[in-house]
Amino acid sequence: MSVLSVQDLEVYYKTDRGVAQAVRGASFEVPEGQVVGVVGESGCGKTTLARAIIGVMPKTARIAGGRLMFQGVDLLGLSPREMASRRWRDIAFIPQSAMNSLDPVYRVGTQMAEVLVERGGMDKRAARRRAAELFDMVGLDPGRLRDFPHQYSGGMRQRAAIALALALEPRLVIADEPVTALDVIIQRQVLDTFKELQGRLGLSVILITHDISVVAYASDRVVVMYAGEVIESGATAEVLGRPFHPYTMGLCKAFPELHGGGGTLVPIEGSPPDLIAPPEGCSFADRCPFVEPECRTARPPLVDVASGSLAACRRTSEAEELRVLAGEAGTWLRS
Amino acid sequence: MAPLVVASGLEKHFPVTRRLGEVLRGERPVSRAVDGIDLTIGEGETVGLLGESGCGKTTTGRLLLKLTRPTAGTIRFDGGDLADLAGAALKRFRREVQLVFQNPFDAINPRFTVFRALREPLQNAGVPKEEHPERMRVAMHRVRLPDVEGYYDRYPHQLSGGQLQRVVLARALVLEPRFIVADEPVSMLDVSVRAGILNVMRDVHATMGLTAVYISHDFALVRYVCARTVVMYLGKMVEDGPSAEVVARPLHPYTRALVQAVPVPRVDQSREPLPIKGSLSAAQAQVGGCRFRDRCPYAFARCADEEPPMREVAPGHRAACHLL
Numbered sequence: 001m002s003v004l005s006v007q008d009l010e011v012y013y014k015t016d017r018g019v020a021q022a023v024r025g026a027s028f029e030v031p032e033g034q035v036v037g038v039v040g041e042s043g044c045g046k047t048t049l050a051r052a053i054i055g056v057m058p059k060t061a062r063i064a065g066g067r068l069m070f071q072g073v074d075l076l077g078l079s080p081r082e083m084a085s086r087r088w089r090d091i092a093f094i095p096q097s098a099m100n101s102l103d104p105v106y107r108v109g110t111q112m113a114e115v116l117v118e119r120g121g122m123d124k125r126a127a128r129r130r131a132a133e134l135f136d137m138v139g140l141d142p143g144r145l146r147d148f149p150h151q152y153s154g155g156m157r158q159r160a161a162i163a164l165a166l167a168l169e170p171r172l173v174i175a176d177e178p179v180t181a182l183d184v185i186i187q188r189q190v191l192d193t194f195k196e197l198q199g200r201l202g203l204s205v206i207l208i209t210h211d212i213s214v215v216a217y218a219s220d221r222v223v224v225m226y227a228g229e230v231i232e233s234g235a236t237a238e239v240l241g242r243p244f245h246p247y248t249m250g251l252c253k254a255f256p257e258l259h260g261g262g263g264t265l266v267p268i269e270g271s272p273p274d275l276i277a278p279p280e281g282c283s284f285a286d287r288c289p290f291v292e293p294e295c296r297t298a299r300p301p302l303v304d305v306a307s308g309s310l311a312a313c314r315r316t317s318e319a320e321e322l323r324v325l326a327g328e329a330g331t332w333l334r335s
Numbered sequence: 336m337a338p339l340v341v342a343s344g345l346e347k348h349f350p351v352t353r354r355l356g357e358v359l360r361g362e363r364p365v366s367r368a369v370d371g372i373d374l375t376i377g378e379g380e381t382v383g384l385l386g387e388s389g390c391g392k393t394t395t396g397r398l399l400l401k402l403t404r405p406t407a408g409t410i411r412f413d414g415g416d417l418a419d420l421a422g423a424a425l426k427r428f429r430r431e432v433q434l435v436f437q438n439p440f441d442a443i444n445p446r447f448t449v450f451r452a453l454r455e456p457l458q459n460a461g462v463p464k465e466e467h468p469e470r471m472r473v474a475m476h477r478v479r480l481p482d483v484e485g486y487y488d489r490y491p492h493q494l495s496g497g498q499l500q501r502v503v504l505a506r507a508l509v510l511e512p513r514f515i516v517a518d519e520p521v522s523m524l525d526v527s528v529r530a531g532i533l534n535v536m537r538d539v540h541a542t543m544g545l546t547a548v549y550i551s552h553d554f555a556l557v558r559y560v561c562a563r564t565v566v567m568y569l570g571k572m573v574e575d576g577p578s579a580e581v582v583a584r585p586l587h588p589y590t591r592a593l594v595q596a597v598p599v600p601r602v603d604q605s606r607e608p609l610p611i612k613g614s615l616s617a618a619q620a621q622v623g624g625c626r627f628r629d630r631c632p633y634a635f636a637r638c639a640d641e642e643p644p645m646r647e648v649a650p651g652h653r654a655a656c657h658l659l
Contacts, residue, residue, distance in 0.1 A: 041525040041526060041527060042525055183387035183388055183552060184387070184552065184553075184554070184593065184596045184597055184598075185387065185592055185593065185596045185609065185611060187596070187598075188595075188596040188598070188609060189609065192606075192608065192609075210525070210526065211526075211598070212526070212600045213597075213598035213599055213600045214598055216598065216599065216600050216601055216602050216604065217598045217604065217606070236602055237602040240600065240601065240602055241601075241602065250527060251526065251527065252600060253530075254526045254527055254529065254530045255526065255530075255555065255599075255600045256533065256555040256556055256558060256559035257555060257599060257600075258554055258555040258558060258582055258594065258597045258599055259582060259583070259599075260558065260579060260582070264534060265529075265530035265533055265534060265559065266530055267527070267528065267529075267530040267531030267534060268527035268528070268530070269531065270495075271495040271496075271497070271528070329534070
């Protein structure tokens with residue numbers, strides 16, 4: 001059972017230069033109780049996607065199509081008020097920098113209590129008790145509820161943001177780069193806490209990140225985005241272990257391995273297409289070492305591939321050979 | 336390997352805001368950003384300075400380039416004390432060392448074309464005009480932007496992040512420096528273009544025999560580019576050794592935790608809990624003894640009383656821990 005089904009989502013932004021197609025027909029499922037990692041580089045549409053789901057978009061953005069089915073209801077059909085009532089209660093958000101979601105002039109406890117009272121309908125005493133319980137749950141000393149946000153370290157702030165997101169027991173949590181700003185040890189500790197809670201509470205999570213290692217560590221399924229499209233999705237072990245899209249193949253080889261081996265890193269030359277005038281064909285064609293003339297004529301749809309994943313590439317039947325070639329840095333070099 | 340850079344007893348303290356009581360008592364509290372570093376870098380060596388934010392790695396890099404004055408200790412470059420450099424000698428030093436910035440978008444004047452950005456250091460150093468074209472061409476080839484003419488007339492905003500970072504690197508190389516310090520050179524770039532820059536940096540060392548210090552929080556990156564890794568914690572070196580050894584056989588408990596914490600892009604990875612407690616910010620107040628003791632699972636009485644010195648455990652592999 002899926003908690004959320006993203007179907008052909010299209011989100012456009014008005015810009016000075018024209019309309020930018022930030023998300024172009026993205027589709028994927030978030031199964032109950034699983035962590036879905038959405039991975040991609042800057043400008044691939046992953047944050048826009050997250051914002052569309054929680055219904056917080058800048059004025060210049062427009063949902064141009066698609067559906068967001070959440071528990072049988074299309075979130076895109078809800079009025080702003082209905083959507084607001086679902087936020088925190090059904091769908092909660094953890095931002096990259098919790099400093100942006102915590103108000104610097106109020107004590108953290110006051111802000112937690114406000115969410116619990118205003119949105120959760122608790123009385124003040126119950127709210128205070130619940131806030132302490134939540135802090136305890138995310139590994140923070142409840143005594144620190146009396147502190148102001150600036151008195152917290154980065155890791156503590158992210159923990160507080162997690163506590164706030166979990167306050168009203170939402171079904172779905174959307175975390176946008178929740179550990180990116182943290183040092184590696186703190187990053188790992190916060191991820192471990194989050195994963196433990198996710199498992200214990202059976203939460204469904206969309207984890208948005210640029211870091212394929214974070215996805216590998218923490219998610220059950222992965223959705224790879226490129227130029228506003230989902231170009232590959234499936235079980236994490238399959239997508240990272242046996243990628244079918246050349247972009248995913250390159251991405252998996254673009255990170256240095258701590259324990260060595262892996263040889264020379266693969267550079268993906270060039271840059272993503274301009275989303276104001278996206279190409280007619282495959283959006284990765286200009287950077288793809290395996291491009292064929294037909295790739296440029298029509299956008300390849302997401303198709304089922306051998307591993308049980310979905311991939312948007314015309315040459316998925318040759319993936320085995322392409323994977324070998326993609327592992328050699330020379331393949332990716334421009335002559 | 337002849338030593339090129341020798342830092343001894345290096346310290347850099349920054350004043351911090353005083354509380355009323357401290358003002359009244361005439362105390363001047365400081366933040367000990369760098370607190371006793373002894374580091375010898377051989378000619379042609381690539382050293383990664385690895386650590387979390389606030390460990391003093393960037394300050395160390397700035398000290399090595401004489402961009403800030405040490406509170407205590409000395410740095411010798413090619414035998415000469417940096418503190419004594421002035422006039423022509425200082426000018427020569429400035430030609431021989433270069434800094435590569437973290438954010439390529441800030442590093443180059445947005446109103447300068449690539450041509451002007453590359454020419455500027457040559458002009459400042461007084462390189463004869465007839466040498467400029469050849470030097471610039473060589474530098475652009477080194478960073479794998481061989482289509483020189485295609486780039487010279489472009490402005491930074493017309494380049495991708497990866498191309499721009501290559502130009503920044505070319506600008507640092509155009510004077511054929513002997514020593515460069517690169518501070519998080521790829522952290523602002525997307526993953527797919529990062530690899531290209533890292534490969535260029537590896538090539539540059541191989542072909543130019545350049546001595547380099549890379550400052551990074553990314554262990555895997557340091558391992559990829561640098562033959563030697565120096566791990567810093569709260570202004571101190573805690574481990575120093577060949578990169579492959581430091582990863583495979585980390586000696587210091589902090590390094591061990593780091594190795595374990597680095598996520599890898601594979602599903603079959605260790606999910607063991609980390610052998611470390613607390614966070615850096617909580618540990619900052621400590622003076623004397625081992626800086627890491629509050630977070631260390633093996634800490635014992637001696638760790639609080641006595642500061643562990645760097646001890647050589649295997650050839651070229653040193654660490655500062657009482658348990659070694």
